[in-house]
Amino acid sequence: MPIHYDDEVKITKINMGPYNNNGYIVVCPDTNEGVIIDTPAEPEKLLSELHNVQIKAILITHGHQDHLLGFSEITSSVNAPVGVGTNDTSLLPSEPSFLINDGDTIEFGNQSIKAISTPGHTDGSTCYLIGKHLFSGDTLFPGGPGKSRSPEAFEQELESITSKLLTLPSETNVYPGHGDDTNIANAKEQYEVFRSKSHPKDLHGDVSWLES
Numbered sequence: 001m002p003i004h005y006d007d008e009v010k011i012t013k014i015n016m017g018p019y020n021n022n023g024y025i026v027v028c029p030d031t032n033e034g035v036i037i038d039t040p041a042e043p044e045k046l047l048s049e050l051h052n053v054q055i056k057a058i059l060i061t062h063g064h065q066d067h068l069l070g071f072s073e074i075t076s077s078v079n080a081p082v083g084v085g086t087n088d089t090s091l092l093p094s095e096p097s098f099l100i101n102d103g104d105t106i107e108f109g110n111q112s113i114k115a116i117s118t119p120g121h122t123d124g125s126t127c128y129l130i131g132k133h134l135f136s137g138d139t140l141f142p143g144g145p146g147k148s149r150s151p152e153a154f155e156q157e158l159e160s161i162t163s164k165l166l167t168l169p170s171e172t173n174v175y176p177g178h179g180d181d182t183n184i185a186n187a188k189e190q191y192e193v194f195r196s197k198s199h200p201k202d203l204h205g206d207v208s209w210l211e212s
């Protein structure tokens with residue numbers, strides 16, 4: 001069952017694998033062409049939701065293993081080019097077909113999805129935006145940013161989030177790489193709470209907007 005369906009886009013969200021990962025299928029309803037976002041474990045769950053959609057690209061949000069456990073099976077079952085943020089290229093199990101940089105657009109049917117480079121969680125982390133729908137990978141979750149490996153990485157992730165994601169329209173839906181959805185209005189509100197408090201200089205890891 002799609003989580004969103006209108007004249008412009010149909011979005012199916014699939015909960016996959018032991019780490020509560022999400023895979024997504026984003027389709028142009030006029031043409032039935034679409035893209036896949038991320039390839040976690042239990043690839044058969046995603047493949048069984050494809051029905052007769054013509055997949056034009058497989059887009060990876062970032063190179064962490066839990067988003068790639070179904071990579072080989074999905075890329076060998078679906079004949080479509082694979083794209084990933086340039087700086088995460090080396091993390092993929094095999095060479096991608098194309099590299100994605102900030103502002104690139106990927107066309108399918110009458111629609112296109114825009115890449116937003118959001119380094120921090122990984123160097124090549126990329127979010128994908130179509131209309132009022134943002135696929136945020138592990139960069140932005142309900143309640144906080146994705147895990148950061150160092151204070152510098154956290155700074156970078158925060159910069160990505162505040163300059164590129166929280167500046168999107170408030171009504172933008174946010175579909176993360178794990179768990180539940182949120183939206184930009186909630187993220188902005190919670191981030192303001194975080195911003196109003198002082199934090200240790202070395203803050204990083206699992207940060208919560210409301211509790212850190």
Ligand SMILES: [Zn+2]
Pocket residue numbers: 062064121138146
């Ligand atoms: Zn990750």
